[in-house]
Amino acid sequence: MIELRGLSKHYRLSGDVLVKAVDKVDLTVEEGEFAMIIGRSGSGKTTLLSLIGGLTKPTAGSVHVDGVDLWSMSDSEQSRFRAEKIGFVFQIPSLLPTLTVLDNVKLPTMFSRGVDKVGEKALALLEMVGLSEKAHAYPSQLSVGQQKRVALARALMNGPEIVLADEPTSDLDKATELEIMRLIEKVHEEGPRTLVMVTHNLELVNYATRVRTMDNGVLSKSAGQ
Amino acid sequence: MREARLIIRDLRGTRFRTISVLISVAVLVSLFFSTSVLEAGAREGSLAGSEKFGADMMILPPILPATFSYEYATGPIFVVERPEGYLNGSVVDDLLRLPGVAAASPQLYVADLNRSSTGPPSRLVAFDPGTDFVVRAWLNNTLTGLQRDEAVAGPDTDLSVGNEVRYDGLGLKVVAVLHPTNTSLDQTVLFPIQAAYTLPPLSGSLNSAKGGEVSAVMVKLARGASLRVVESEVKNELGSFRVVEASGLVSRVIVDTTGIASYELLAEVIMAASVFLLVALVFSMTTNERGRQLGVMRSLGATRRFVFVNVLKEAGLVASVGSALGLVLGEVVVTFGKRFLVATFNTSLMSPDFSDSLSLIVRSVAIGIITGSVASVIPAYRVTKRDPYEAIRKGE
Numbered sequence A: 001m002i003e004l005r006g007l008s009k010h011y012r013l014s015g016d017v018l019v020k021a022v023d024k025v026d027l028t029v030e031e032g033e034f035a036m037i038i039g040r041s042g043s044g045k046t047t048l049l050s051l052i053g054g055l056t057k058p059t060a061g062s063v064h065v066d067g068v069d070l071w072s073m074s075d076s077e078q079s080r081f082r083a084e085k086i087g088f089v090f091q092i093p094s095l096l097p098t099l100t101v102l103d104n105v106k107l108p109t110m111f112s113r114g115v116d117k118v119g120e121k122a123l124a125l126l127e128m129v130g131l132s133e134k135a136h137a138y139p140s141q142l143s144v145g146q147q148k149r150v151a152l153a154r155a156l157m158n159g160p161e162i163v164l165a166d167e168p169t170s171d172l173d174k175a176t177e178l179e180i181m182r183l184i185e186k187v188h189e190e191g192p193r194t195l196v197m198v199t200h201n202l203e204l205v206n207y208a209t210r211v212r213t214m215d216n217g218v219l220s221k222s223a224g225q
Numbered sequence B: 001m002r003e004a005r006l007i008i009r010d011l012r013g014t015r016f017r018t019i020s021v022l023i024s025v026a027v028l029v030s031l032f033f034s035t036s037v038l039e040a041g042a043r044e045g046s047l048a049g050s051e052k053f054g055a056d057m058m059i060l061p062p063i064l065p066a067t068f069s070y071e072y073a074t075g076p077i078f079v080v081e082r083p084e085g086y087l088n089g090s091v092v093d094d095l096l097r098l099p100g101v102a103a104a105s106p107q108l109y110v111a112d113l114n115r116s117s118t119g120p121p122s123r124l125v126a127f128d129p130g131t132d133f134v135v136r137a138w139l140n141n142t143l144t145g146l147q148r149d150e151a152v153a154g155p156d157t158d159l160s161v162g163n164e165v166r167y168d169g170l171g172l173k174v175v176a177v178l179h180p181t182n183t184s185l186d187q188t189v190l191f192p193i194q195a196a197y198t199l200p201p202l203s204g205s206l207n208s209a210k211g212g213e214v215s216a217v218m219v220k221l222a223r224g225a226s227l228r229v230v231e232s233e234v235k236n237e238l239g240s241f242r243v244v245e246a247s248g249l250v251s252r253v254i255v256d257t258t259g260i261a262s263y264e265l266l267a268e269v270i271m272a273a274s275v276f277l278l279v280a281l282v283f284s285m286t287t288n289e290r291g292r293q294l295g296v297m298r299s300l301g302a303t304r305r306f307v308f309v310n311v312l313k314e315a316g317l318v319a320s321v322g323s324a325l326g327l328v329l330g331e332v333v334v335t336f337g338k339r340f341l342v343a344t345f346n347t348s349l350m351s352p353d354f355s356d357s358l359s360l361i362v363r364s365v366a367i368g369i370i371t372g373s374v375a376s377v378i379p380a381y382r383v384t385k386r387d388p389y390e391a392i393r394k395g396e
Helices: A045-052 A075-085 A101-111 A118-128 A144-156 A174-190 A202-207 B003-013 B015-051 B091-096 B227-238 B249-289 B291-299 B304-345 B354-375 B377-385 B388-394
Strands: A002-013 A017-029 A034-039 A060-065 A086-089 A162-166 A194-199 A210-215 B057-060 B101-113 B122-127 B150-153 B164-167 B170-177 B188-192 B216-221 B242-245
Touching (some): A017 A060, A034 A045, A075 A086, A075 A101, A075 B291, A118 A144, A162 A174, B003 B304, B015 B249, B015 B354, B057 B227, B101 B164, B170 B188, B216 B227, B249 B304, B291 B304, B304 B354, B354 B377
Parallel strands (some): A034 A210, B150 B170
Antiparallel strands (some): B101 B122
């Protein structure tokens, strides 16, 4: 279970302008839920996702995952937590350009303990996302949609309980968008995994079990599903 | 997925940056290595050359007015030229104990040689090959050991390698001929003093030394030592020996060499600082470029320490390869540098011995690796302090 209480992230820009990227957010995501946060560009969705994953420190408030305060952990504890419990899918796939697709998928195992049969598992994940034949290709040889599928496979490599997906369907045509969403749905259902996805695309709300909207860093009450 | 593979893939994927750092480190190492080798070679050559100036002073028995003929050394001192009496051989050890004395080697005047009526007069002198520093310089230091039945001959003795010199039952085979010195050394045949002590005393020759007695001791002063002070020490501490002085050329040569070495050291420090800044700049740019990549790795579970060490390992690997290349490049510079210096300045350069060479190699490689690694510490530290979220967003 993910619990956010009074979570805020404020920036001070030059000229003492205060930007409230995320402001006093309260949110509970139950285990196995597929929560979707909808909002326009710049509404603070990505910052919120990063706060949940411990990629940036909140200005105020707390993030509890399964009852553990993320920011009471040391750097190494937090890193292990990210490696073993969380899978990130970024808006830009962010694959390492110098590694093959297969090596990119294997990469998270470098930071995690106890992942067996790494090669087989990575190939199975590539099979799942339909890219096993591209295992030895480099990211630059793939389309953006294919790169996003590889990024999804990478996020699942360590068997995380939580997947955080940031605009996984942005910049994709309708057919590829559908492919990716079916994969995400599968990831959610087969896990079962807790999934938090942020998007600006209102057409995707039907995939989620809970939808919230975000505007100017403030999370609205439940917008229904 | 292993870290080493990640590092190698990253280095291969960023060829321009990798090659830039490789070249920088290689240039630093090659310059350090080549200047060090050339400097050591010049120093060795200079010292060998300074030995060609002969001894700084010659210690003779107390003055015997009737026979004494040395007043001042009008030229270099290489060899005792005539019998002036005898000294106890223990004076060599006494001399070596005096401050300012770097080396002392005994010589024993044995006899005049009259090999032919037409040839120039020659003399037979015994010396100690173990402590000698004046004769070997004229053999280009090639003669490593001299047996009791072997001798070296001056170029004006009309002797060649393989000739035999016979004297009072002693058979000496000439194994080397000295380079010309234009001094009395050219008319001298030298053989081991140990063999001289086997000659029967008072055998009718000029040699009437008892075992262990010597005619003179050649003395080389330590760097910076004063001729006057050492002469005074000899007289105060050892007794009324006659001291014959040579010129002060040796110390001048050493001072000059030291001066050149100081300038070279300064140039190397400037070079190392420049390379340090260059490598730091390149790695700073690299970590900025790789900000998103390192941010992603943090999101996947990499600790700050992992990222820090990863950047350092990359730098260390590049610096190691660069250092190895630098040694090869340095050896090429040494080869051509030697030819250039010898041809231009008409000087002699000698190669450092094995232990010196090994020490120079280790120091050169260490400088390359340390410079490359330390220069990447600040960029590596900065990147670990960066928020992963910020690193990822900045790269978008």
